[in-house]
Structure formats: C-alpha cells, structure tokens
Amino acid sequence: GLVAHYADGGDRSGVYAWDFTDSTEEFKQNLRECDSLPARHDEYGLPALDRALDFEWRPMCRRFVVSFTDEPVDGGHEPAFQRSCLAQLSEKFNALKVNGFLIGPACSAYDELGRAPRMVRVLLGHSDLARYDFARFLADLGRTVSNTAEQEVGGGVSRNLYRL
Numbered sequence: 127g128l129v130a131h132y133a134d135g136g137d138r139s140g141v142y143a144w145d146f147t148d149s150t151e152e153f154k155q156n157l158r159e160c161d162s163l164p165a166r167h168d169e170y171g172l173p174a175l176d177r178a179l180d181f182e183w184r185p186m187c188r189r190f191v192v193s194f195t196d197e198p199v200d201g202g203h204e205p206a207f208q209r210s211c212l213a214q215l216s217e218k219f220n221a222l223k224v225n226g227f228l229i230g231p232a233c234s235a236y237d238e239l240g241r242a243p244r245m246v247r248v249l250l251g252h253s254d255l256a257r258y259d260f261a262r263f264l265a266d267l268g269r270t271v272s273n274t275a276e277q278e279v280g281g282g283v284s285r286n287l288y289r290l
Contacts, residue, residue, distance in 0.1 A: 128153070129174040130160045141170070141290050143177050169202040171195050172215060172235065173288040175226075179218050180285045188274045189224040190267070196255040198233035209235050211287040216242040221283045225274060227267065229258065246270075 128144040142163065144156040171193060178191045199205050212235055219226055220243050228240055229248040240247025250258060 128156050128160060129177045130163060141173065141177055143181070146181060169195055169197045170204070170208065171197075171202060171230075172199065172208040172212065172239075173290055175239075176211065176215055176218070176287045177290070179215075179222055179224060179283075183222070188271050189222065190227065190271065191219075191224055192227040192267070193229065194255060194258075195230035195236075196250075196253070198231050199235040200233065207288070212238060214284065214287050215239065216245075218283045218287065219244055225270065227263075229255070229263070 130142045142160070144159070147153055147156070175191060175193055178193075183189055199208050202208065216239055218224075219239075224244065226239075226242070226245040227248065228236055228245060229250060230236055231250055236247065239245060248263075
C-alpha cells in the first residue's frame with residue numbers, strides 16, 4: 127500500500143491511500159499518481175503511518191509498514207498535531223502485531239516510536255536518504271520477514287487516530 131498527504135496551498139488538503147497490491151506495475155502506477163498530486167507539502171508522516179495501519183490486512187500474514195523520510199516531524203505539516211497521537215500510534219503497532227521500519231533523520235517523535243516493540247529505527251542524516259542502500263535494506267527486510275511467523279491480526283484498536 128501507499129499513503130500520501132497533499133495540500134494545494136489554500137484550504138484543500140487530504141490524505142490519499144492506495145491499497146495493497148502484489149502487482150509491480152500497479153504499484154508503479156500508484157507512485158506515478160502520487161507524484162502527480164495537486165501540490166507539494168511538508169510531510170505528514172505520523173498520520174500516514176496511522177493510515178497505513180488501517181489498511182485491510184489478510185487474516186493470517188506477516189505485517190510490515192515501512193516509512194522513509196528525510197524530514198523530522200518538527201519540519202513537517204502540523205507537528206504538534208502529529209505528536210498528539212504518538213503514544214496511541216505506538217500502541218496500535220503493537221496491538222495489530224505490525225512490524226515497522228522507520229528510516230529517517232534524528233527526531234524525538236521518531237525516536238520514541240522507534241522504541242516500540244516490533245519497530246526498527248534507522249537513523250539517517252537529512253541528505254543521506256538519497257544515498258541510502260535500498261538493496262541492503264530490502265535484504266534485511268527479507269531476512270526479517272523470513273524470521274517472522276505469520277500471526278493472526280490483532281484487534282481492539284481505534285482506526286483513524288488522527289480523524290483525517
């Protein structure tokens with residue numbers, strides 16, 4: 127799946143979400159659509175993670191959410207609002223039994239989320255994302271997936287914590 131935030135510079139903004147797909151072509155098309163959103167805006171990473179956790183998971187599966195960012199929460203869109211649900215977001219990862227990879231710059235909010243069970247935090251400098259070794263990351267992710275048992279989806283969590 128893929129989640130993106132947009133704003134047109136005025137009052138219009140929103141969050142787009144594309145469902146899971148196992149089709150490479152469909153995922154590429156989703157990326158093209160993401161690139162053609164109405165306008166660019168600061169990142170909205172924590173609400174995007176919340177939205178990703180709300181995707182429909184298969185009943186028995188290995189669940190992973192991966193976030194790549196070059197911007198700390200304080201440099202993004204509505205930082206105080208993003209931090210307002212940080213504890214619930216951490217609990218939601220754990221309750222749903224979702225493994226997370228959070229790759230990005232130094233940031234207290236990301237560091238706090240990175241301490242959650244099932245979360246891997248990779249610290250990168252602001253300009254290091256462009257030079258990040260994605261092949262190595264995919265190999266590490268593959269090993270982690272291989273070592274993770276399929277689990278029944280957890281429940282009892284609030285959907286759409288940020289009400290977007």
